[in-house]
Amino acid sequence: MGWNRGFGRVKDERKNLSFFKIFQSADLFSESMRAMPYNFMKNISKEDFSYKMVIRAQWGSSWEVDISMNPRFYYMEKSGWNQFVTDNALGENEFVTFTHKGLMRFNVNIYGKNGKEIVTPRKPHTTTPFSGIKKEEDVKKEDESMGVEVEIEVEKKKRAVEVGESSRGAALKKKKAEKPKPSKKKKKMKRNKVKNGVPEFKITITNSYLKFLAIPKKFEEAYIPDESKVYMIHHSEGKGSWEVLCLVRETRTIFSSGWCRLAREYPLAAGDRCTFHLVKPDEFVLTTKKAREEITVIE
Numbered sequence: 001m002g003w004n005r006g007f008g009r010v011k012d013e014r015k016n017l018s019f020f021k022i023f024q025s026a027d028l029f030s031e032s033m034r035a036m037p038y039n040f041m042k043n044i045s046k047e048d049f050s051y052k053m054v055i056r057a058q059w060g061s062s063w064e065v066d067i068s069m070n071p072r073f074y075y076m077e078k079s080g081w082n083q084f085v086t087d088n089a090l091g092e093n094e095f096v097t098f099t100h101k102g103l104m105r106f107n108v109n110i111y112g113k114n115g116k117e118i119v120t121p122r123k124p125h126t127t128t129p130f131s132g133i134k135k136e137e138d139v140k141k142e143d144e145s146m147g148v149e150v151e152i153e154v155e156k157k158k159r160a161v162e163v164g165e166s167s168r169g170a171a172l173k174k175k176k177a178e179k180p181k182p183s184k185k186k187k188k189m190k191r192n193k194v195k196n197g198v199p200e201f202k203i204t205i206t207n208s209y210l211k212f213l214a215i216p217k218k219f220e221e222a223y224i225p226d227e228s229k230v231y232m233i234h235h236s237e238g239k240g241s242w243e244v245l246c247l248v249r250e251t252r253t254i255f256s257s258g259w260c261r262l263a264r265e266y267p268l269a270a271g272d273r274c275t276f277h278l279v280k281p282d283e284f285v286l287t288t289k290k291a292r293e294e295i296t297v298i299e
Contacts, residue, residue, distance in 0.1 A: 065082040
């Protein structure tokens with residue numbers, strides 16, 4: 001009977017509009033993760049739509065989330081969304097469906113990475129990667145360990161004084177002399193990576209770069225995480241924004257899915273000189289200098 005009830009519920013909910021999201025720890029709170037799918041939103045009637053949605057779990061808990069809109073899509077505001085993610089301890093590749101029941105009210109079904117549906121409340125994480133909140137006993141342990149470290153440090157200083165200021169001064173001078181001076185080449189490289197506090201890289205478009213774009217190795221090692229993720233790339237004059245997958249491989253890292261569309265709509269052409277400004281951890285602003293066209297002089 002339990003199986004029949006579950007099958008009946010699924011069959012009934014197929015009549016309603018719905019969408020799903022996969023919750024990965026590296027991308028829980030980004031704007032792209034909080035985006036409402038375009039094909040879903042265009043099918044919501046004016047009577048049903050409002051700028052406040054309610055998410056309801058099977059066990060009765062519910063969360064209110066405000067809806068906002070940017071030039072490209074509707075998205076869920078951080079405050080309510082973050083509470084929903086935290087309360088349900090999401091971030092371990094859960095598969096979550098959102099079924100619209102009318103008037104921006106949604107039933108959610110949460111499935112663990114083992115494929116089993118979660119039907120009872122989960123215990124929220126004590127510490128999330130973004131909150132920095134710690135248990136009281138953890139803080140107490142840290143305080144105790146810090147106290148021990150302070151005592152050891154005081155003892156070390158006493159021993160150093162006993163050795164004598166003169167020998168200590170000589171050792172410091174020697175250490176300073178041995179410290180290598182940063183080369184001019186390194187300083188120059190650092191300036192190229194960060195301009196006005198914003199990391200950037202420059203590249204000239206070739207024909208192959210209109211299909212995918214290889215990210216320079218030095219920039220990748222300094223600023224790109226070790227796993228693939230989606231970045232939002234904005235036109236420098238506000239003429240559009242594109243979601244592009246940054247595909248991380250052992251040999252190289254490239255902009256792949258979504259890049260062809262960006263190159264076509266921006267538009268980009270072979271010879272264009274592009275600068276990518278990393279304005280946020282998951283957002284770039286793209287500025288371009290067009291390739292100079294050859295001028296034919298008719299005598």
